Amino acid sequence: MRLTSPSFPANAQKALGDDNLKSAMKKLAEGFPVARLAAIAELPEFEALRDRGREIKDHVLANLDLYLERFEKTCVERGGQVHWARTAEDARNVVLDICRRVGAKTVTKGKTMIGEEIGLNKFLEAHGVLPIETDLGEYIVQLADEPPSHIIAPAIHKTKEQVADLFLEHHRRYGKTAKLSDGADMVHEAREILRPKFLAADVGVTGANFLIAETGSTVIVTNEGNGDLTQMLPRVHIVMASLEKVVPTLEDASTILRLLARSATGQEMSVYTTFSTGPRRAGDLDGPEEFHVVLLDGGRSAVLGTEFGEMLRCIRCGACMNHCPVYNAIGGHAYGWVYPGPIGSVLTPALQGIAATRHLPNASTFCGKCESVCPMRIPLPRLLRQWREKAFEANLPPLGERFGLGLWAFFARTPWLYRLATRLAVAVLGALGRKSGRFSWLPLASGWTDARDLPAPEGRSFHALWKERRG
Amino acid sequence: MSAREAILGEIRRSLGRRATADAARDIEGRIARHEPNLVPQRAADAAKHLALFVERSERLGVSVDVVKNPGEVPDKIAAWLARHNLPARVKMSPDAALDAFPWSDSLLDVGRGRAAPDDLNSVTPAFAAVAETGTVMTVSDPARPTTLNFMPDNHAIVLKKSQIVGTLEAAWARFRDSRGGTAAMPRTVNLISGASRTGDIDARIYQGAHGPRRVHIVIVEDDAP
Numbered sequence: 001m002r003l004t005s006p007s008f009p010a011n012a013q014k015a016l017g018d019d020n021l022k023s024a025m026k027k028l029a030e031g032f033p034v035a036r037l038a039a040i041a042e043l044p045e046f047e048a049l050r051d052r053g054r055e056i057k058d059h060v061l062a063n064l065d066l067y068l069e070r071f072e073k074t075c076v077e078r079g080g081q082v083h084w085a086r087t088a089e090d091a092r093n094v095v096l097d098i099c100r101r102v103g104a105k106t107v108t109k110g111k112t113m114i115g116e117e118i119g120l121n122k123f124l125e126a127h128g129v130l131p132i133e134t135d136l137g138e139y140i141v142q143l144a145d146e147p148p149s150h151i152i153a154p155a156i157h158k159t160k161e162q163v164a165d166l167f168l169e170h171h172r173r174y175g176k177t178a179k180l181s182d183g184a185d186m187v188h189e190a191r192e193i194l195r196p197k198f199l200a201a202d203v204g205v206t207g208a209n210f211l212i213a214e215t216g217s218t219v220i221v222t223n224e225g226n227g228d229l230t231q232m233l234p235r236v237h238i239v240m241a242s243l244e245k246v247v248p249t250l251e252d253a254s255t256i257l258r259l260l261a262r263s264a265t266g267q268e269m270s271v272y273t274t275f276s277t278g279p280r281r282a283g284d285l286d287g288p289e290e291f292h293v294v295l296l297d298g299g300r301s302a303v304l305g306t307e308f309g310e311m312l313r314c315i316r317c318g319a320c321m322n323h324c325p326v327y328n329a330i331g332g333h334a335y336g337w338v339y340p341g342p343i344g345s346v347l348t349p350a351l352q353g354i355a356a357t358r359h360l361p362n363a364s365t366f367c368g369k370c371e372s373v374c375p376m377r378i379p380l381p382r383l384l385r386q387w388r389e390k391a392f393e394a395n396l397p398p399l400g401e402r403f404g405l406g407l408w409a410f411f412a413r414t415p416w417l418y419r420l421a422t423r424l425a426v427a428v429l430g431a432l433g434r435k436s437g438r439f440s441w442l443p444l445a446s447g448w449t450d451a452r453d454l455p456a457p458e459g460r461s462f463h464a465l466w467k468e469r470r471g
Numbered sequence: 472m473s474a475r476e477a478i479l480g481e482i483r484r485s486l487g488r489r490a491t492a493d494a495a496r497d498i499e500g501r502i503a504r505h506e507p508n509l510v511p512q513r514a515a516d517a518a519k520h521l522a523l524f525v526e527r528s529e530r531l532g533v534s535v536d537v538v539k540n541p542g543e544v545p546d547k548i549a550a551w552l553a554r555h556n557l558p559a560r561v562k563m564s565p566d567a568a569l570d571a572f573p574w575s576d577s578l579l580d581v582g583r584g585r586a587a588p589d590d591l592n593s594v595t596p597a598f599a600a601v602a603e604t605g606t607v608m609t610v611s612d613p614a615r616p617t618t619l620n621f622m623p624d625n626h627a628i629v630l631k632k633s634q635i636v637g638t639l640e641a642a643w644a645r646f647r648d649s650r651g652g653t654a655a656m657p658r659t660v661n662l663i664s665g666a667s668r669t670g671d672i673d674a675r676i677y678q679g680a681h682g683p684r685r686v687h688i689v690i691v692e693d694d695a696p
Contacts, residue, residue, distance in 0.1 A: 024674075027674035031670070043511060043513070044511075045509060045511045049508075049509055049511075052508045052509050056508070063497075063498050064482050064486070065482045065483050065486070065488065065491070066491060066494055066498050067498060068478075068479070069479070070498065070499075070502070078655075078656065084473070084474040084475040084478050085474060086474050086478060090474060134681065136671040136680055137669075137671035140671065140672075153670065153671065153674070154671070155671050155672075159673070160672055160673040163672055163673075183672040183673050183677055184677050186672050187669060187672060187677045187679065187680055188679070190680075191679070191681055194681065195588070195681075198681075199588060213498075213502060214502045214505060214654055215654045215655075215656045216656070217656050217660075223667070223669060223670070223680070224667055224668070224669050224680035224681045224682065225621050225667040225681040225682025225683070226680065226681040226682075228620075228621045228661070228682065229621055229681055229682070232618055232621065232659070233618075243478070243482075248498065248501055248502055248505075249502055249505040249654075250505065250643045251505050251507045251640055251643060252508065254507075254508075254639040254640055254643065255508040255509065257639070258511070265670065267664075269604045269606055269662065269664040270664070271663065271664050271665045271667060271682070272661065272663060272664075272667075272682065273606075273661075273662035273664075274659060274660070274661050274662070275659065275661075275662075276658065276659055277656035277657065277658060277659075278656075278658060279658065281611075281613075283612070283613035284611065284612065284613055284616070284658060285565075285584060285585035285613060285616040285618075286585045286586075286616045286617055287611065287658045295478075297478045297481070301478055301481035301485055302481060303485075304482060304485035304486060305485040305486050305487065306485070
């Protein structure tokens with residue numbers, strides 16, 4: 001997928017002026033976080049389960065080579081084929097080779113973020129194989145020729161009205177000429193149009209939420225059932241997975257399942273959790289004849305064991321973005337790659353290089369909400385700060401920004417001068433703003449005042465109050 | 472060097488790993504023990520598993536019948552179809568346990584096999600059910616085709632009370648027992664918790680995205696332990 005993270009500030013600016021986006025994103029904030037809280041309230045063990053989830057993932061990451069070998073061995077014993085891919089290009093070619101060997105014309109796709117990461121759709125199209133997204137959200141963004149803007153709700157940035165327009169434009173060729181206004185009718189129309197495509201596809205591609213070393217199984221967690229139709233109806237099932245998806249046993253997967261859906265959508269379990277192991281067995285009446293697993297590295301093995309290694313615990317629930325004030329304001333596209341929000345701002349620099357992505361770690365207020373909701377307890381603010389340090393050390397920020405940071409560092413390291421300066425600033429701004437209580441314009445502060453007023457300081461500085469209360 | 476060797480080599484470099492023999496024994500030991508991790512207390516009381524399963528299923532929007540007499544199963548399914556104005560025709564798993572119910576005494580027209588595109592209603596057995604979350608576990612084999620769980624609009628599942636366990640871990644334990652203590656997986660194990668749904672339009676929940684729009688469960692109160 002094309003990287004537009006270098007223009008993050010402009011992307012974000014544009015997003016802030018998009019009224020459709022604003023009204024669509026409002027629904028996100030009202031939905032997932034509320035449902036998550038309700039689900040957690042019903043499970044007293046939730047916090048302890050987070051600790052167990054973290055331990056499982058840490059154990060796997062410390063033995064990743066062995067668990068991957070074990071997964072491969074068992075998968076092959078059950079009749080599956082495992083393909084290792086170092087790069088996005090390698091992974092694309094594995095899929096295309098399989099499609100060509102079986103003479104595939106169309107490929108149905110369940111949700112796969114690895115598929116997005118390697119730009120699978122455009123690649124297959126360019127080589128004469130038609131990919132058809134079947135997750136409703138992915139189908140909508142495919143019609144709009146856009147990337148997903150959320151890892152579990154790909155079309156969260158679209159209003160119902162926009163979806164209705166897309167369906168009208170693209171479903172005309174199926175004889176659907178009425179513009180729909182009811183969401184249920186839209187779901188029904190998409191179902192009706194996609195069902196024959198499931199039946200006609202030669203190859204089905206899905207992602208994987210887990211790989212199970214013990215059993216050689218891949219696992220998908222979905223609500224629509226599209227991932228299941230995608231894998232059971234075509235002759236060939238290809239699973240796209242990244243290395244860190246492996247867990248040791250069925251019991252370990254069960255523990256993480258208790259965290260995943262609650263953190264994502266606030267469900268206790270997603271509707272369908274499917275364990276797929278090898279191709280159809282002798283005598284089976286349905287299921288694919290071939291089962292392939294593509295294991296993508298894509299830069300992950302190099303992250304292992306570094307100060308950023310903890311990001312590999314991520315189970316892609318989306319809780320960090322659901323709760324992020326920055327993500328909620330600008331949506332996912334502004335981040336400019338596959339994974340948006342706090343986890344994306346940590347992951348994208350690791351997989352795409354900090355030089356092109358140095359803005360992303362700045363897309364955070366460090367409010368800490370992401371870490372507080374992460375089921376895997378990934379210290380996202382710390383990882384973001386580490387990327388800021390890396391970017392600064394590599395001289396990536398422009399001169400003005402570096403000068404400003406240098407100036408601030410000078411004051412911060414000279415406490416008496418810092419206190420004097422803040423006392424002075426509080427006094428001056430307090431006096432100037434006494435009348436209205438706010439500033440709509442200040443020199444050097446347009447980044448703030450362009451969008452909202454800056455409240456005038458009242459009373460004394462934090463330092464002064466702190467000293468008084470502790471003393 | 473193959474991609475496999477390159478990736479495993481890079482992982483080992485990153486981990487600073489030299490020898491793997493001891494570590495490999497450790498992970499094999501962990502897999503062989505496959506111990507449950509922390510298991511929530513919600514389903515701790517086995518006497519309440521049936522009630523908990525029914526409550527959780529209904530919260531997921533699944534309708535449930537509990538019957539004492541196995542002879543009532545076909546009638547309950549026929550009545551459910553009638554309630555929703557659906558034709559009295561079902562495609563059923565070619566499963567011996569299901570064949571034991573008196574289908575020919577009911578008004579249902581029963582076909583057996585995998586799902587065809589025009590099959591509107593299906594009837595399948597389950598391997599186990601999880602009280603904690605109202606989840607049904609199905610296991611594929613020649614008598615239990617997976618297509619019946621997903622293609623028809625309406626899915627009826629027949630369950631014995633003795634198949635209800637507390638937790639997913641307990642369901643896996645039964646699964647392992649059924650396979651001589653190993654976790655030799657079939658092509659597909661499905662965990663089903665409710666009917667197909669989507670939240671992709673307007674961030675609202677709509678039922679019946681691609682899989683069944685309705686799920687109905689008939690539980691037979693058997694006396695098995």
